[in-house]
Amino acid sequence: xxxxxxxxxxxxxxxxxxxxxxxxxxxxxxxxxxxxxxxxxxxxxxxxxxxxxxxxxxxxxxxxxxxxxxxxxxxxxxxxxxxxxxxxxxxxxxxxxxxxxxxxxxxxxxxxxxxxxxxxxxxxxxxxxxxxxxxxxxxxxxxxxxxxxxxxxxxxxxxxxxxxxxxxxxxxxxxxxxxxxxxxxxxxxxxxxxxxxxxxxxxxxxxxxxxxxxxxxxxxxxxxxxxxxxxxxxxxxxxxxxxxxxxxxxxxxxxxxxxxxxxxxxxxxxx
Numbered sequence: 555x556x557x558x559x560x561x562x563x564x565x566x567x568x569x570x571x572x573x574x575x576x577x578x579x580x581x582x583x584x585x586x587x588x589x590x591x592x593x594x595x596x597x598x599x600x601x602x603x604x605x606x607x608x609x610x611x612x613x614x615x616x617x618x619x620x621x622x623x624x625x626x627x628x629x630x631x632x633x634x635x636x637x638x639x640x641x642x643x644x645x646x647x648x649x650x651x652x653x654x655x656x657x658x659x660x661x662x663x664x665x666x667x668x669x670x671x672x673x674x675x676x677x678x679x680x681x682x683x684x685x686x687x688x689x690x691x692x693x694x695x696x697x698x699x700x701x702x703x704x705x706x707x708x709x710x711x712x713x714x715x716x717x718x719x720x721x722x723x724x725x726x727x728x729x730x731x732x733x734x735x736x737x738x739x740x741x742x743x744x745x746x747x748x749x750x751x752x753x754x755x756x757x758x759x760x761x762x763x764x765x766x767x768x769x770x771x772x773x774x775x776x777x778x779x780x781x782x783x784x785x786x787x788x789x790x791x792x793x794x795x796x797x798x799x800x801x802x803x804x805x806x807x808x809x810x811x812x813x814x815x816x817x818x819x820x821x822x823x824x825x
Contacts (some may be wrong), residue, residue, distance in 0.1 A: 566635030570735030608662030642744035
């Protein structure tokens, strides 16, 4: 069957930003399918959950095929699945850990895009929204691997938008800052900890905890997702939340030395 309402597919939709975006899109009239590694076993939602592991080629193919069998089309792909590493020095994560975060946060988007774009090209329209991070624009110390994965998302998305624009498909990235989800609670601990970083790691944990108290609700990001999905002339990049807007502004207009000093002061690195 072919649906009349636009059909959205959201990865990592069992909680947080993904779930909030799904609920907002439902309210706006979309048919929404979410995904999680556990699928329906993740619990009941207002929308169906399809089992999907973005690091597995076969799983990606199966999930996209299942949705196409159910609805006949995909109008909006939101790549949200991802994870981070708890604050740590770059040298405190092994190569295996670096591969793992890139496999999910970046290559997961590549897999989903390669699976969905042929169908969007065939129907002559589509939107892809990749959930990035303000750290993909303004990298912070002690989250180097996560920042690197989001920089990859930013570059890939910009190139992809150029490639697909003449096919009726547009690509946007959403750049939140701190958001009140379970994301930090699920961070992977660095697997090669060094005593030399114990003090700064503990200090950063307190800084992050304080920042999370003032963090945006996932609904703030969900509203921006809807804005990008509905825009007649979508922008490539959208910030979500006050903190992200401020950092984006500083990145664009402030001298590099001012931004550098501001980052170090906010993280209390020179205290």
